[in-house]
Amino acid sequence: MATKPKGAKKAPSKASKAELLEFYRAMLLIRRFEEKAGQLYGMGKIAGFCHLYIGQEAVVTGMQACLKDGDQVITGYRDHGHMLACGLDPKGVMAELTGRSGGLSKGKGGSMHMFSREKNFFGGHGIVGAQVPLGTGLAFANKYKGGDNVSLAYFGDGAANQGQVYESFNMASLWDLPVVYVIENNQYAMGTSVARASAEVELYKRGISFEIEGEAVDGMDVLAVKEAGEKAVKYARSGKGPYILEMKTYRYRGHSMSDPAKYRKREEVDDIRTHHDPIEGLKGQIIEAGHATEDELKNIDKEIKGIVKDAADFSLESPEPDASELWTDVLREVEGV
Amino acid sequence: MSVDILMPALSPTMEEGTLSKWLKKEGDKIASGDIIAEIETDKATMEVEAVDEGVLAKILVAEGTEGVKVNAVIAVLAEDGEDAGDVKPKSNGAAAPAKSDAEPVAKEEKPEPKADAEAAPAAPVLSDPSIPEGTSFTDTTVRDALRDAMAEEMRRDETVFVMGEEVAEYQGAYKVTRELLQEFGARRVVDTPITEHGFAGLGVGAAFGGLKPIVEFMTFNFAMQAIDQIINSAAKTLYMSGGQMGCSIVFRGPNGAASRVGAQHSQDYASWYGHVPGLKVIAPYDAADAKGLLKAAIRDPNPVVFLEHELLYGTSFPVPDLDDHILPIGKAAVKRTGTDVTLVGYSRMVGFALQAADELAEQGISAEVIDLRSIRPLDTATVIESVKKTNRLVTCEEGWRFMGIGAEICASVVSDAFDYLDAPPARVHQKDVPLPYAANLEAMSLPGVADIVAAARKVCYVDQE
Numbered sequence: 001m002a003t004k005p006k007g008a009k010k011a012p013s014k015a016s017k018a019e020l021l022e023f024y025r026a027m028l029l030i031r032r033f034e035e036k037a038g039q040l041y042g043m044g045k046i047a048g049f050c051h052l053y054i055g056q057e058a059v060v061t062g063m064q065a066c067l068k069d070g071d072q073v074i075t076g077y078r079d080h081g082h083m084l085a086c087g088l089d090p091k092g093v094m095a096e097l098t099g100r101s102g103g104l105s106k107g108k109g110g111s112m113h114m115f116s117r118e119k120n121f122f123g124g125h126g127i128v129g130a131q132v133p134l135g136t137g138l139a140f141a142n143k144y145k146g147g148d149n150v151s152l153a154y155f156g157d158g159a160a161n162q163g164q165v166y167e168s169f170n171m172a173s174l175w176d177l178p179v180v181y182v183i184e185n186n187q188y189a190m191g192t193s194v195a196r197a198s199a200e201v202e203l204y205k206r207g208i209s210f211e212i213e214g215e216a217v218d219g220m221d222v223l224a225v226k227e228a229g230e231k232a233v234k235y236a237r238s239g240k241g242p243y244i245l246e247m248k249t250y251r252y253r254g255h256s257m258s259d260p261a262k263y264r265k266r267e268e269v270d271d272i273r274t275h276h277d278p279i280e281g282l283k284g285q286i287i288e289a290g291h292a293t294e295d296e297l298k299n300i301d302k303e304i305k306g307i308v309k310d311a312a313d314f315s316l317e318s319p320e321p322d323a324s325e326l327w328t329d330v331l332r333e334v335e336g337v
Numbered sequence: 338m339s340v341d342i343l344m345p346a347l348s349p350t351m352e353e354g355t356l357s358k359w360l361k362k363e364g365d366k367i368a369s370g371d372i373i374a375e376i377e378t379d380k381a382t383m384e385v386e387a388v389d390e391g392v393l394a395k396i397l398v399a400e401g402t403e404g405v406k407v408n409a410v411i412a413v414l415a416e417d418g419e420d421a422g423d424v425k426p427k428s429n430g431a432a433a434p435a436k437s438d439a440e441p442v443a444k445e446e447k448p449e450p451k452a453d454a455e456a457a458p459a460a461p462v463l464s465d466p467s468i469p470e471g472t473s474f475t476d477t478t479v480r481d482a483l484r485d486a487m488a489e490e491m492r493r494d495e496t497v498f499v500m501g502e503e504v505a506e507y508q509g510a511y512k513v514t515r516e517l518l519q520e521f522g523a524r525r526v527v528d529t530p531i532t533e534h535g536f537a538g539l540g541v542g543a544a545f546g547g548l549k550p551i552v553e554f555m556t557f558n559f560a561m562q563a564i565d566q567i568i569n570s571a572a573k574t575l576y577m578s579g580g581q582m583g584c585s586i587v588f589r590g591p592n593g594a595a596s597r598v599g600a601q602h603s604q605d606y607a608s609w610y611g612h613v614p615g616l617k618v619i620a621p622y623d624a625a626d627a628k629g630l631l632k633a634a635i636r637d638p639n640p641v642v643f644l645e646h647e648l649l650y651g652t653s654f655p656v657p658d659l660d661d662h663i664l665p666i667g668k669a670a671v672k673r674t675g676t677d678v679t680l681v682g683y684s685r686m687v688g689f690a691l692q693a694a695d696e697l698a699e700q701g702i703s704a705e706v707i708d709l710r711s712i713r714p715l716d717t718a719t720v721i722e723s724v725k726k727t728n729r730l731v732t733c734e735e736g737w738r739f740m741g742i743g744a745e746i747c748a749s750v751v752s753d754a755f756d757y758l759d760a761p762p763a764r765v766h767q768k769d770v771p772l773p774y775a776a777n778l779e780a781m782s783l784p785g786v787a788d789i790v791a792a793a794r795k796v797c798y799v800d801q802e
Contacts, residue, residue, distance in 0.1 A: 130538060130569060134538050140548075258380065331615065
């Protein structure tokens with residue numbers, strides 16, 4: 001649950017109009033994209049597992065604003081939002097969901113397995129928690145090369161109970177690796193609430209025995225995310241080692257498309273939606289500050305709808321991968337040995 | 338423009354369902370995210386959320402209807418400013434599935450199944466680079482050959498580093514990384530905590546980040562803790578990323594039986610890793626191959642599992658005095674030529690096969706010995722070539738027979754050289770039990786020279802059972 005009480009008045013934001021509107025646009029793109037993905041799944045155009053990010057948009061949007069060129073992002077299987085935040089083409093993401101040649105992985109990865117060297121997005125990993133040592137390894141490479149780049153390793157409250165997460169914490173702290181661990185605590189690991197799975201439910205404290213600083217953040221408030229993110233990223237970038245941010249957030253949809261979500265009450269979801277929605281919250285702030293009118297925001301909505309529609313159209317028009325693709329990309333060619 | 342609301346698929350397997358309840362009625366205003374209906378699938382009752390906003394103009398499938406096909410139009414939504422009375426479904430009738438807008442194109446163009454449906458693009462024929470005439474050789478232990486290979490590659494490429502338990506200050510649990518710390522420093526020779534799963538994953542991440550890690554497992558038995566990262570992260574990511582995210586990394590360490598260390602420390606993982614596309618797997622026997630192949634593994638742009646043998650570390654073999662002795666991965670070596678039976682092995686079993694060949698020669702049987710060197714790719718061409726000459730085959734492995742390397746070789750030979758076989762192939766292997774500790778039982782369990790001699794005599798029909 002979000003840490004801020006319902007309807008709390010926020011202090012006037014220091015963020016500029018341009019930044020607020022950019023956050024609004026970025027979060028809305030994720031929301032509309034995910035709604036469309038859910039719809040295409042319902043139509044049978046997207047298959048397999050499909051984990052939607054609706055409700056958690058503020059987390060990636062705020063964190064991405066803290067990064068600079070060369071910083072890396074890695075996450076688990078609920079990854080569509082992270083890719084859009086990293087600036088990946090919505091067409092390529094959607095076409096990967098539909099398994100077409102125009103997809104980011106040429107249709108060979110699917111929802112959980114997309115990557116972009118160009119945008120420094122390192123996946124998209126389907127094994128719960130596996131991205132944590134991988135992200136720690138990216139930080140190891142950053143330090144080895146001597147630059148000041150930072151990696152962000154996102155994982156959920158479920159992954160927070162995997163042993164390899166703590167193996168990673170230990171090495172990252174031992175070697176002062178520049179990694180920020182972003183725990184997206186959306187309250188449920190599939191159908192199991194945090195309280196039913198975790199002896200210590202305050203997940204930001206999980207780094208204490210490794211001497212890693214951690215703090216809890218209202219993950220439904222993009223500005224709070226950005227503020228905490230900047231502090232954490234600065235800390236890691238300055239060579240002090242890893243940092244843990246626990247984002248208190250919430251997913252509106254089921255764990256995956258086939259989850260009837262019977263482990264929580266409809267009222268709980270409705271309450272968060274009504275009182276803590278990250279997009280509605282920001283919208284209110286923008287209007288209150290006089291940065292834009294309802295109508296101006298509607299124009300952004302329209303523009304985003306157009307982008308998502310184009311992505312959906314592309315994802316249905318793009319052909320399936322050529323049969324020859326079955327055999328490619330298993331191994332890289334060896335050159336000049 | 339009106340919007341059709343379709344019967345959604347709510348699980349990967351759902352084809353139809355029951356529209357159990359409408360939660361909105363005709364004329365209701367609907368916002369994106371509203372729950373409009375409940376649907377019973379084969380697994381559960383699910384809520385259907387509206388994606389678009391507007392007014393629910395028409396309900397086309399009454400609640401309680403069973404067997405509603407996925408993608409059938411169940412209702413129509415009128416958008417802003419539209420007259421709800423005028424809207425009609427755009428798709429064909431409620432009962433029929435909506436026509437899909439883009440049928441998958443390749444459906445009808447399935448490639449004709451070939452005789453061998455598994456035939457990947459043909460591998461190039463490899464051969465060892467010839468060693469220049471007059472090259473001198475130095476007797477070197479396998480341990481030092483491996484060490485030299487790492488040192489040479491670390492001198493050559495700044496991005497190569499080695500990490501693992503006790504690799505630096507302790508100088509290696511088996512002294513394979515001896516003196517690397519002194520030459521390259523703690524930045525490139527990294528002692529890890531005892532945390533196989535973690536440091537294997539960290540290594541793969543570092544490889545994604547552009548480095549070339551050599552990850553040492555104190556033994557491959559401990560790599561079981563890390564096998565998820567080796568297979569799911571290292572081996573599969575290139576494919577899953579459509580070729581973007583390769584991973585140049587070597588996982589190395591001793592594999593197979595040691596001496597009286599019991600079941601958990603004595604296992605041959607060749608067939609485990611050999612099973613996985615996206616990996617290369619090497620298991621050398623002598624010091625020259627260990628050096629040439631480890632250098633190739635470090636330079637390879639792919640994840641390589643490099644299986645060493647503890648009981649060979651101290652054995653010396655001649656290694657050519659060359660500045661850059663490097664061998665192609667995927668090429669078997671004929672270690673001894675013969676005419677009556679082909680003995681195929683890898684790692685320590687090659688030594689046993691060579692000894693067996695000596696004994697067989699005394700008995701008048703001429704054995705050809707092939708060292709596979711590489712498990713994946715597997716050089717079946719060299720084996721088949723040999724079997725075409727000898728017409729008899731014995732496979733030798735330290736691992737269990739069931740689903741083993743021998744099984745794979747036998748299947749290939751039976752498939753490609755059936756008419757050349759004069760006897761059913763025989764397999765030499767560990768007994769199908771966890772390795773016992775007691776000296777006598779351990780000796781009975783592990784395959785050795787006598788087993789190979791007996792198998793060879795059998796396939797030559799010298800001994801009839």
